[in-house]
Amino acid sequence: MTYPFTLISHSLCPYVQRAAIVLAEKSIPFDRTYIDLSDKPDWFKAASPLGKVPLLKTGNHRYLFESAPIVEFIDETQAERLHPDDPVERATHRAYVEFASQILNGIGALYSAADEQSFENAKHALRSKFEHLDTRIDATGPYFDRDRFSIVDAAFGPVFRYFDVFDTFTDLGIFNDLPRVRRWRCALAVRPSVANAVTNDYATLLRAFVLKKGSWITGLMLSAESESPAHSIR
Incomplete structure (x- = not known):
């Protein structure tokens, strides 16, 4: 089944999650396409002038980019409003x-x-x-x-x-x-x-992302893992 909206996503992007949450709150079914931001397809580069997710593909095959206008568009066009009336x-x-x-x-x-x-x-x-x-x-x-x-x-x-x-x-x-x-x-x-705005492997993906950073918090994560019971068994 093809739905009226397609949310172009990356698994870890919090701004994508905003749009997914608002669509879900409006009970709007939507398709979701995940892309690799390190290897962006040509159609994505053409649709996203800033090279970022989210993108929202609308029913007339137009793409909206940037999370704020995407969320505002959803809220303005789909009942009931999540923004206050005042x-x-x-x-x-x-x-x-x-x-x-x-x-x-x-x-x-x-x-x-x-x-x-x-x-x-x-x-x-x-x-x-x-x-x-x-x-x-x-x-x-x-x-x-x-x-x-x-x-x-x-x-x-x-x-x-x-x-x-x-x-x-x-x-x-x-x-x-x-x-x-x-x-x-x-x-x-x-x-x-x-x-439900993320996939079931979100935590694993975020931990892998942090590990790859090689930053101070990476050291904290590695230290915690080395001290866990699973790592203490010989």
Whole structure:
């Protein structure tokens, strides 16, 4: 069966996940095509002037690129809206979607840090952003905007997924004493649209990606693996 939308994806891209989550929240069936970003096909280069995923192929065979306009297009054309109706609230939500993008940049700095000091600096910068979020999230509901799932939640689901993997080999402590963020993280983890936005081998692929980085966090992962019971058996 051919569906009206095709999401051009990469297995680890958090911005692809945003689009997948929003499509799922709208109950829109879609096809998904995965590409190797190290060996981009010619059709992809022609459709994506920035050479990045996601791309969204629409029913009229036109391609949209960049996650923000893709998500906005889906929200504007497919009921029911995930953005708030109030213009000020809608603008605030869009700002926090960008805030999520800045946190993703911070996560990139974390897993790319070459030494302990750079790693600690990146961790501190991330902690500061989550401290702000803990003051912003409403205390009465599981999501960013109380009990209403929004595009901000779609943006932060992929953010927290990184830490689900990092937690398997190191204790970053970034969410310590941040009860609202921790509650939000748990609520997003079990949301079907968020959980199903990646393939079953996501954690394995991310660990392989981190291992290949050869950065400070790579050393933490290798140290944790060497100390695990499976590695202690002779």
